[in-house]
Amino acid sequence: MAMEPTVVSGVGMHPFGRFGDKSPIEMGVEALREALADAGIAWGEVDALFCAHMYAGTGAGHKIATAIGRTGIPIVNVENACSSGGAAVSVARQAIASGEHGVVAAVGIEKMPRGFMKMDYFEPWREPIGHAVNPVQFAYAIQRHMYEYGTTERQLALVAEKNHRHSVHNPRAMYQKEISAEEVLASRMVVDPLRLLMLCTPDEGAAAAILRAGDARPGDVSVVGQGMATAMRSQAIGEHMPTDSTIEPDVPVSRRAAQKAYEQAGLGPDDLDVIELQDTDAGTEIIATEELGLCAPGEGGPLVESGATTIGGRIPVNPSGGLLSKGEPVGASALGQVFEVVTQLRGRAGARQVEGARTGLTHALGAGGNCSVIVLQRS
Amino acid sequence: MSEVAQGGATPVREGLFREDPPALLGARCENCGALRFPALAVCARCQHEGASEVALPDQGRVFTYTIVHAPPPGYAGEVPYALGVVELGDGLRVAATLLAEDLAAVRISAPCRLELFDLAGEDGAALRTYGFRIGEE
Numbered sequence: 001m002a003m004e005p006t007v008v009s010g011v012g013m014h015p016f017g018r019f020g021d022k023s024p025i026e027m028g029v030e031a032l033r034e035a036l037a038d039a040g041i042a043w044g045e046v047d048a049l050f051c052a053h054m055y056a057g058t059g060a061g062h063k064i065a066t067a068i069g070r071t072g073i074p075i076v077n078v079e080n081a082c083s084s085g086g087a088a089v090s091v092a093r094q095a096i097a098s099g100e101h102g103v104v105a106a107v108g109i110e111k112m113p114r115g116f117m118k119m120d121y122f123e124p125w126r127e128p129i130g131h132a133v134n135p136v137q138f139a140y141a142i143q144r145h146m147y148e149y150g151t152t153e154r155q156l157a158l159v160a161e162k163n164h165r166h167s168v169h170n171p172r173a174m175y176q177k178e179i180s181a182e183e184v185l186a187s188r189m190v191v192d193p194l195r196l197l198m199l200c201t202p203d204e205g206a207a208a209a210i211l212r213a214g215d216a217r218p219g220d221v222s223v224v225g226q227g228m229a230t231a232m233r234s235q236a237i238g239e240h241m242p243t244d245s246t247i248e249p250d251v252p253v254s255r256r257a258a259q260k261a262y263e264q265a266g267l268g269p270d271d272l273d274v275i276e277l278q279d280t281d282a283g284t285e286i287i288a289t290e291e292l293g294l295c296a297p298g299e300g301g302p303l304v305e306s307g308a309t310t311i312g313g314r315i316p317v318n319p320s321g322g323l324l325s326k327g328e329p330v331g332a333s334a335l336g337q338v339f340e341v342v343t344q345l346r347g348r349a350g351a352r353q354v355e356g357a358r359t360g361l362t363h364a365l366g367a368g369g370n371c372s373v374i375v376l377q378r379s
Numbered sequence: 380m381s382e383v384a385q386g387g388a389t390p391v392r393e394g395l396f397r398e399d400p401p402a403l404l405g406a407r408c409e410n411c412g413a414l415r416f417p418a419l420a421v422c423a424r425c426q427h428e429g430a431s432e433v434a435l436p437d438q439g440r441v442f443t444y445t446i447v448h449a450p451p452p453g454y455a456g457e458v459p460y461a462l463g464v465v466e467l468g469d470g471l472r473v474a475a476t477l478l479a480e481d482l483a484a485v486r487i488s489a490p491c492r493l494e495l496f497d498l499a500g501e502d503g504a505a506l507r508t509y510g511f512r513i514g515e516e
């Protein structure tokens with residue numbers, strides 16, 4: 001379905017990391033205030049607020065409004081696991097496209113417990129038998145990929161090495177130091193073949209975007225396409241964490257979401273200059289580069305090995321350092337990707353700038369088997 | 380978890396499997412024949428309500444797997460342990476624990492056979508669950 005582009009008039013981001021007793025609401029307020037200042041508008045000009053989160057409890061967005069000012073606007077909290085921010089952007093965009101609102105804010109916040117995520121997504125009986133572990137799905141996916149295409153552990157380590165190299169220039173990342181492929185390969189095994197340094201860390205943070213109706217002026221960055229999709233029963237592996245699946249042809253969820261986003265934007269993967277994608281783990285990055293159409297199926301390993309996805313390469317992936325460096329505060333992570341791509345497209349990314357970037361994409365995958373892909377472009 | 384299974388162990392969930400001979404219990408849609416596991420009255424393909432219980436094939440091949448090295452929250456067993464997706468002969472794949480004396484034997488495409496086994500549950504009560512034991516090619 002065609003939809004008018006929506007201008008992203010401001011972005012803000014509270015750093016991702018660990019912040020002691022600081023609440024996710026406080027972080028959200030900071031990210032939102034930065035986005036408002038960036039857009040050059042007052043809070044009183046915002047017509048609606050969409051708040052993405054998974055752990056922040058009842059009325060998280062409403063608590064942000066309590067802190068920043070109760071202007072009486074509609075507030076909707078959005079939960080779509082690791083893809084919550086993508087869902088918030090989707091509803092924010094539709095609220096503008098429908099004509100109901102002229103200026104809306106999307107904010108994503110999170111403060112997560114440490115270690116393996118204990119997820120109430122799983123039916124309780126799967127927990128005692130050790131089946132309630134979401135990184136297992138990432139391990140399944142890349143294990144199968146290695147079997148089918150010969151993808152190597154070294155290629156997985158190179159994803160982590162690359163993203164950590166990028167993170168050195170991102171003051172808002174949780175980890176900002178280089179980590180070599182050798183260090184990655186020496187870290188402890190968690191879910192075979194994924195080692196500790198191939199998996200992102202749950203953490204804390206917030207990010208926000210202001211969207212507005214109306215034409216884009218030169219230099220403005222707009223959302224020109226978005227696709228959301230969910231995994232089907234024929235997808236054997238994924239964050240729908242299936243107990244069963246059917247053996248029949250399947251188009252995985254990321255590929256379908258990307259197709260919708262490209263169609264809506266009227267462009268394709270060859271038009272992209274910069275990408276922030278769901279590197280929950282190194283394997284998911286390799287597979288996502290294929291499913292987003294950056295390379296052919298099976299070529300994701302050679303793609304990272306070639307240096308194409310490094311800043312300065314053919315199609316830089318995760319110039320922010322990705323989730324491997326920033327950590328993954330699930331409600332905030334997808335809006336964190338929007339923050340990075342908008343920053344890149346405006347040419348304000350400093351030492352991690354992708355030169356001349358005009359068109360970019362964000363990709364988030366979450367529990368429930370849901371995916372959001374957003375295409376952004378500078379006018 | 381009311382019914383006590385053979386040997387005093389409690390099944391981790393009622394209706395997942397039968398004991399003798401061991402089999403996973405799925406549902407076959409009475410309208411379109413689609414299978415699902417665990418059983419549910421509504422069909423996931425045609426949404427028909429009405430399914431009959433069916434014993435799933437007890438043999439299959441490993442479609443994919445992993446070895447879990449860190450204990451997840453609430454897990455009653457020991458680490459490391461193997462999990463996988465097993466492709467059964469009738470158009471269905473199921474997620475399952477994979478069993479092997481040596482976990483290095485767990486490989487994609489390896490043949491495997493259903494086996495019920497027990498984990499030590501809370502307060503010492505054994506918890507019966509299902510897995511597929513890796514066999515010889």
Ligand SMILES: [Zn+2]
Pocket residue numbers: 408409410411412413422423424425426427
């Ligand atoms: Zn049916």
